[in-house]
Amino acid sequence: MTFREIGRELGISMQRVHKIYKCALKKLSHPRNKDKWRKILETIAEMEKEKAKSDSNTLD
Structure with missing residues (x-):
């Protein structure tokens, strides 16, 4: 998003x-x-690790 769009x-x-x-x-x-x-x-970083774990568990 540009400054112009945010301003608008x-x-x-x-x-x-x-x-x-x-x-x-x-x-x-x-x-x-x-x-x-x-x-x-x-x-x-911890949240991303947990998300990656849960994503890999759903793929199994």
């Missing part, structure tokens, strides 16, 4: 969507959030 959907300008995006990336990349991201990524 939310009723805001493409520039405003881009500004929000840049601000969010800045906040997410802050070092204090490193541990939070590590936990999130570990959780996602």
